[in-house]
Amino acid sequence: MVATGLRDELPDIPGVHEQWGSGVLHCPYCHGYEVRDQPIAVVGGSNRPFTIHQASLIRQWSDDVVFFTNGIELSENERLRLDARSVGIVDVPVARIVVQDGRVIGIELTNGTVVPRTVVFVGPTFVPNDALLRSIGCTRLDNGWVATDPTGLTSVDGLWAAGNVSDSPAQLINSAAAGSKAAIAINHYLLELDVTRAVSAV
Incomplete structure (x- = not known):
């Protein structure tokens, strides 16, 4: 079984890497409640559909969401x-994430304007x-x-994959469940090999 996960390729915006996992996030289902009711930025990027959808989605946790098209x-x-979701839209490109005392305080645009925000959501490339x-x-x-079947079996006989290496949106609990399902399938696969060998030896 291969369960090597994925990596997040983050937008090349100053402040994103430094604040990743604290003031810069990507999953509202993981962090939305923690940052509820705060002024939130969603920054557009290479993962276009993800970030546009994210802007509408994050509106469920805050009445103050601005989408920076970037x-x-x-x-x-x-x-x-x-607009129907009352999400603000800013078309001026983002220059950097503004951080003070280790915390996000805004988004600086290329025209020098700083839009106050305390949380930033981005769309990494997975x-x-x-x-x-x-x-x-x-x-x-x-x-x-x-490609895998429902148990995680790949197109290569005897090789399974589980978790984010084959299922990008899977959260921890889903990945663990996929690993368990694959392990059971692997056990059945190995059992069948043992039985086949035993029958051949009779």
Whole structure:
């Protein structure tokens, strides 16, 4: 079983790496309640659909959400949907995350304006740590992730994958469950090999 997870490729914005996991986040289901009712920024990036959806989603935890497009050109419908959710939109590119005494206090734009914010959500590019699976020749889906059956079995006989290496949105509990399901399938697979060998020896 391969359970090597994924890595987050973060936007190249000053302050993002330094505040990652504290003032800069990506998962509202993990951190939304902790930062509820605060002035929240959502910064657009290379993961376009994720960040646009995120702006609407995070509105469930705060009445004060601003989406910084940061180079993303929103369609008329996308603007309408964000406006309907009372999400503010700023089209001026982001220069940096402003930090004071170790805490986020705002977003500085390229025109020098600072928009006060205490929390920033970004959309990393999720990259599976699947070099081993690729080197063995596992079939990949159209989205680039390794294909598995419901038990985690890859296209390579006897090789399973579990967790974020094959399922990017899986949270810890889902990944643990996938590992358990794969382990049971592996046990059945090995049992069948043992039985087949035993029968051949009779």
